[in-house]
Amino acid sequence: MTVITTLDRMGRWEPGTPERLQQAALELFATRGYEQTTATEIAQSVGLTERTFFRHFADKREVLFYGQEVFVQAFLDGVDAAPSGATPIEIVASALRSAASFFPDERRAHSRTRQAVIDQNPALQERERHKLASLATTLADALRARDVDEPAATLAAESGTTVFGIAFTQWLRDGEERSLADIATDVLHELLALTGERTTARRARHHADA
Amino acid sequence: MTVITTLDRMGRWEPGTPERLQQAALELFATRGYEQTTATEIAQSVGLTERTFFRHFADKREVLFYGQEVFVQAFLDGVDAAPSGATPIEIVASALRSAASFFPDERRAHSRTRQAVIDQNPALQERERHKLASLATTLADALRARDVDEPAATLAAESGTTVFGIAFTQWLRDGEERSLADIATDVLHELLALTGERTTARRARHHADA
Numbered sequence: 553m554t555v556i557t558t559l560d561r562m563g564r565w566e567p568g569t570p571e572r573l574q575q576a577a578l579e580l581f582a583t584r585g586y587e588q589t590t591a592t593e594i595a596q597s598v599g600l601t602e603r604t605f606f607r608h609f610a611d612k613r614e615v616l617f618y619g620q621e622v623f624v625q626a627f628l629d630g631v632d633a634a635p636s637g638a639t640p641i642e643i644v645a646s647a648l649r650s651a652a653s654f655f656p657d658e659r660r661a662h663s664r665t666r667q668a669v670i671d672q673n674p675a676l677q678e679r680e681r682h683k684l685a686s687l688a689t690t691l692a693d694a695l696r697a698r699d700v701d702e703p704a705a706t707l708a709a710e711s712g713t714t715v716f717g718i719a720f721t722q723w724l725r726d727g728e729e730r731s732l733a734d735i736a737t738d739v740l741h742e743l744l745a746l747t748g749e750r751t752t753a754r755r756a757r758h759h760a761d762a
Numbered sequence: 763m764t765v766i767t768t769l770d771r772m773g774r775w776e777p778g779t780p781e782r783l784q785q786a787a788l789e790l791f792a793t794r795g796y797e798q799t800t801a802t803e804i805a806q807s808v809g810l811t812e813r814t815f816f817r818h819f820a821d822k823r824e825v826l827f828y829g830q831e832v833f834v835q836a837f838l839d840g841v842d843a844a845p846s847g848a849t850p851i852e853i854v855a856s857a858l859r860s861a862a863s864f865f866p867d868e869r870r871a872h873s874r875t876r877q878a879v880i881d882q883n884p885a886l887q888e889r890e891r892h893k894l895a896s897l898a899t900t901l902a903d904a905l906r907a908r909d910v911d912e913p914a915a916t917l918a919a920e921s922g923t924t925v926f927g928i929a930f931t932q933w934l935r936d937g938e939e940r941s942l943a944d945i946a947t948d949v950l951h952e953l954l955a956l957t958g959e960r961t962t963a964r965r966a967r968h969h970a971d972a
């Protein structure tokens with residue numbers, strides 16, 4: 553049975569066990585290094601046992617990817633929220649707005665620490681890439697379920713995932729103060745402006761073919 | 763010393779050692795299974811030693827990714843071939859044409875066998891994803907070197923990589939007879955058409971903001 557929240561001695565609600573383990577893990581990864589930290593040390597740093605740790609997480613790596621289903625669900629909720637008749641790009645824009653709300657500004661410091669840990673470890677980067685690749689696949693499924701054909705569904709889903717990735721990286725930059733939603737909107741508009749030069753591109757292709 | 767080509771008993775030129783090992787590996791992977799095939803067996807099947815195998819490849823996995831530098835270089839040659847003043851999407855279109863010429867129709871059967879092996883093994887799929895992620899990074903660097911700003915450079919590079927991935931998957935489908943270049947052109951146009959609906963998308967956003 554998963555305990556979601558507990559009362560501390562002052563009677564305040566505290567985060568649940570997985571959240572406490574996640575916070576403790578991040579602190580240890582950031583200060584001692586990811587490689588140098590064991591699951592047992594993470595558990596002990598918040599007064600829990602190794603057994604409790606492994607009841608929540610398969611390994612220390614998974615602590616960094618806790619909450620992925622909720623993250624993907626935020627995108628899917630945005631797909632559902634787009635009105636019927638919305639274009640694929642409008643659906644993706646709705647998914648991006650919904651996903652961005654999953655990362656309020658209060659979470660920026662936490663996300664920065666997490667990213668710094670991931671950036672230092674190629675296996676974690678690989679896992680993060682895998683997470684975004686799965687997201688793109690899931691988004692493409694959701695677009696097809698809304699009668700978007702191929703390759704439009706995959707193109708729109710991949711574009712949405714790319715926009716999210718670029719916006720998220722920017723959101724984490726030192727000194728960046730705009731919300732993730734605002735940055736994602738800007739990056740999506742950059743993509744539309746970029747590909748909006750298609751008349752020129754077609755002319756160039758015509759020349760190349762001639 | 764790498765022997766590039768050899769003469770067989772009939773006096774014909776034969777492919778070099780890495781190509782022979784690659785061909786032998788593909789045949790064994792496809793018939794026996796990737797997991798069940800060792801580097802020694804690959805080498806022995808073409809009358810070579812394990813030592814020769816490891817002079818060319820770090821492990822059996824790398825046999826499947828042999829030639830990646832040449833593949834990436836084909837994209838970069840296409841970037842260089844785009845005229846000055848080309849838009850980011852025109853540069854990407856040029857890169858796609860150049861990369862497609864790396865996969866002539868004679869290579870389709872070989873590429874299908876390779877893909878079937880990769881599709882059956884999650885670690886190989888991960889390596890393939892990594893290869894495309896590196897390609898996108900390299901392409902973005904090349905675009906920035908041509909004075910394309912961020913995030914346009916990354917967006918264009920990621921879009922090009924996505925288009926290539928979708929086109930390549932289609933090229934390998936049973937019954938598909940169009941060239942990779944033609945498919946890539948079609949997929950790129952689908953992307954431009956999709957994002958060309960931006961007027962509608964902007965109107966929808968205006969509604970949402972209101």
